[in-house]
Amino acid sequence: MNSNWQKDYPLLSDLSEANLDDNSSLKKMLQLVGDNKRVVDFGCATGYFAKLLTNRGCQVTGVEVNSKAAKLAEQYCEQVIVADLDFVSLSEILPKQGFDVAVFGDVLEHLRDPWRVLRETREILKPKGYVVASIPNIAHGAIRLALLQGRFEYMELGILDRTHLRFFTRKSVEILFDESEFFVDSVERTKLSIFSGSNWIPELKQDTFESKIVQEIEQDEDADTLQFVVKAFPSTIEGKYAVLSNQYSSLVEEVKSSHSQLNQIKVELEQLQIELQEKTGQLECSQFQIQQKQSELELSKVEIQQKQIYLNESQFQLEQTQAELEQTQAELQKAQVELQENQAEVRQIQCQIQQTQTEWQETQTKLQQAHQGWESCQNIIKAMESSKFWKLRQAWFRLKRSLGLKAY
Template sequence: MDRTKTYFRQQAATAAALDGNHSLKRILNLVGRDRHVLDAGCATGYLANLLQQQGCEVTGIELNPDAACEAESYCNHVHVADLDITPLSELLAAQRFDAIICGDVLEHLRQPAQFLNAARQHLASGGRVIASLPNVAHGAVRLMLWQGAFNYTPYGILDNTHLRFFTRATAIALFEETGYEIASLETTQLPILAYSDLLPDFDREAIPAGGLAQLQQDPDAETVQFIICATPLDSESHCQHLQTQLQTTRAELAQTRKDLAALQASRWWQWRDRLRRFLGKA
């Protein structure tokens, strides 16, 4: 898989030119002014350019060497590296940042949890990780799947270089399981039937009766991206979170065992055993 593909060209020269439904607009608002920022997966530097206009100092990391060269115009420094291979500590030493941005990046990584664990060590006091993640449960994807297809696209939710796919629940879980607390979760939206490079195509004439209305009852059916702002839990809080997860898992296991015991004691299960023994003798 070519992970150094030609990137989408962002045309907005200023934050004011961005639509309010754009993930970059949300990210810029979450970062604020005069911050020390790490742009992980900075591409050609289009976000770094906008951050610079807000008085931010930006360090970039980029896989594509050609894109990294362009990004150098807007970043204090750009590291050319594969985030799945090169440890952040090797690139950044003891550097710490007010914000670490993963704009449409985590879905391209084989081990996004590994990156988030490492990122925690490079956050300044009060720092946060800000990420945009595509929503694979958008209604357009679901209708395409209903029609028996799963077609990748050059960009968007089913970008052909995506390695990971997220729903609201799994996006939240990724951060919570790596020791973060979700400070805010925003979304960008596109209607299910919209024609957009961000959405997969499907046969709009073959939607099942009532299917669209049923999909639209899901609050995330038109969600294209989740924009997550997360802050690291302290060690004690992280430990408490893990203990809560363990208790929940144990309770679920106990209930499963109870349900299994009830099933095995049922008349149906007894007849099943008799039938199996009979068939075994036949």
């Protein structure tokens, strides 16, 4: 914003209709203006909207308060007039002019007396000419909630733009045009949600408000309306005729469209009937298949029940076998314990046998030694018996026995 309250506009040189959102006021105004019209663009800025109009075959005259912006707009306009609408008469700056459309793109709210400017606009329009205007909505839900917090803070852009002198609701827009001797043909709107966080509206935190209050405000149809996009005709016979003519043309187009849609619906209906017959045949076939499947299912259920019985019996046998197995395992463990005990006894007996064998070998050795001693004694005895002494001794004993004497 510069010091003399003239806005610094963006160039938007790469702007095209193709990349405009359907929710854009520029897109809606372009559609309302149409093609091949002679247009006066009040507040044309750098000419970005005039460029879009020119691409539609329109001849554009621009009016702009900012001389620097007006200079840039000249490349898209047949003529650009630098003027402040609050201090000039339209008949002075646009004498003997006849326009099909007068465009006020977010302009009327910047004027001290928009009523006068609109009334003067009637004089520069052709008999079937009309006004297309976009106007910010001061009744947007974000503004209402901000007011509940005691806030009405001007911003660089948006509804509370610092350069706005007038503020409008849907009702006051209708009053503005009515008092300026226009009647409104249509009102479209651009939308922006209350808590979007956009720099076009005050920033709000939803959790700082009671939900009941938010819900009550959201019920208003214009709670999310950012701008009204208005098409209005002068309140003259020509203007009314133009409106009626437009309405008639619209109705004719709607009727043609309805007939076309009706014919298309008839074709679709016939096609649907054919498809319905096919589907009916398929359904009957499917029903027969379902019945077959149900019969198979019932048989399967019987088989499943039989298998379940068999499974239960098998389960019982398995449990018995499991019990027998556990008993066998217990007996096996017992047998293993007994085997271990027997193995211990066998090892003990083997030790005893080894000990007995050792003792027997020792006895054998002693016996052999005794036998050897006995044989030695026998040899000695034999030697003694064969000796002369032994023979004398034997003779002596015989003598004593014969004499009746004791032998010893």
